[in-house]
Amino acid sequence: MKVMQVLIVIVFLFLFHGSVYGTAIVFTGFQCLNAINPQDTSVSNTPIQSRFEVVEDVGEGMFRLNLTGGIPRIVNNNQNICIDNVTALGYSGIAEVDGLPAPLQSIDATAYFSGKDLVIVINSLFTDLSARRDSFASFFSTSNIFAITNTLFFEFNSLTFSxxxxxxxxxxxxxxxTSGSTNFIPFLETVLPSFNDIPRDKPRILTPISSIDYVLE
Structure with a gap:
């Protein structure tokens, strides 16, 4: 049995590296009802697929991926799972070219696969597009911008190819x-590397209670 599992892994690696482009792993679920709140796993009635597709084999187990559909939202000690297709993909835009930033339909990701363990990193930017300016009061504020990093840790099952x-x-x-209150303090800038629940907190380490299995396509 052990030998058979090893052979399956070898065959999988050959296929994965030999025909890497278009190879994808997919998880099917439902969109998050409240895509903005990372603590809310309520599901909508809209089915969606989280799909990672390989676009480049960089070598030494490293791959560039394209993510569509978002990723599962996990809350510790909560068995509900929804797929966040808003903050996980984020927004993008250059003012002179695009005008306002627009939601992305897909985003780049980077992966490492050891033959058993798969690690995927996704970086996205989310904005609430709340920037405003009051010329009479000489007041302005930028949108609230959130820089989001998701690092996913998978284990390959050689029996189910998942x-x-x-x-x-x-x-x-x-x-x-935002604008400052005096000429000596014209701007008030807030920059927080980590603001998940409260300012200056720690990154959240999340463990799903329910099984989340991505199938190979």
Missing amino acids: FRLNKLIHNRGYTQT
Whole structure:
């Protein structure tokens, strides 16, 4: 039995490296009802797929991926799972080219696969598009900008050709600028590398209670 499992892994690695482009792992679920609140795993009635597709084999177990559909939202000690397709993908835009930032439909990700363990890192930026300016009061404020990093840890099951999500490290940074109250302090800038629940807290280490298995396509 042990020998058979090893042979399956070898065959999988050959396929994965030999025909890497278009290889994907997929998890099917439902969109989060409240995509903005990371603590809310309530599901909507809208089905969606979280899909990681390989776009480049960098070598030495490193891969560039494309993520569509978002990623599962996990809350410790909560068996409900929804797929966050908003903050996990984020926004992008250059003012002179795009005008306002727009929601992304896909985003780049980076992965390492050892043959058993798969680690995927995704970085996204989310904005609430709340920037405003009051010319009469000489007041302005930028949008609330959240820098989000999700690191997913999977284990490969050679019998089912699937990847089980075992851990997720989630961190959300924050920045905003508003006008100051005096000429000596024209700007008030807030920059927080970690602001998940409260300012200057720690990244959240999350363990799913329910099974989250991505199947190979």
